[in-house]
Amino acid sequence: MASELENSIRSAAAKVAAYVADAAVMEVTTSYVVVGPAASAETPRPAAKTIIRLDGDCEATVPMREGPGGMLEVDSGLFEIHQANVATATEYRARVLGALIGLLQRR
Numbered sequence: 001m002a003s004e005l006e007n008s009i010r011s012a013a014a015k016v017a018a019y020v021a022d023a024a025v026m027e028v029t030t031s032y033v034v035v036g037p038a039a040s041a042e043t044p045r046p047a048a049k050t051i052i053r054l055d056g057d058c059e060a061t062v063p064m065r066e067g068p069g070g071m072l073e074v075d076s077g078l079f080e081i082h083q084a085n086v087a088t089a090t091e092y093r094a095r096v097l098g099a100l101i102g103l104l105q106r107r
Contacts, residue, residue: 016100023097024054028089030082047075048082052090 031044049061063075063082 016104019096019100025094026052026089026093028086029084030078030085032078047078050082050086052086 029046030048031037032047033042046061047063049059051059058092063078064072067073069084
């Protein structure tokens with residue numbers, strides 16, 4: 001019986017360790033596809049990407065387009081969608097980590 005309990009604890013600890021390692025870096029990528037009658041079935045292309053590390057480091061790639069006179073400007077529509085995706089992912093990760101910490105504190 002103790003062997004089953006030890007195996008269960010080891011298995012749970014391994015899963016927690018794997019999740020913590022995965023949670024150290026959060027990556028959110030927002031992609032696009034061209035739709036319409038002239039569009040072909042293409043694979044999604046990345047439009048924006050954000051990487052947030054547990055130590056607070058952050059890397060962001062934002063969608064740009066060429067504006068009048070060759071000036072680059074942020075594609076605000078795609079950027080807003082991406083910001084919403086990042087906020088949702090951040091909130092979800094915070095809830096999961098909070099639940100995990102709560103479970104560990106009960107022990």
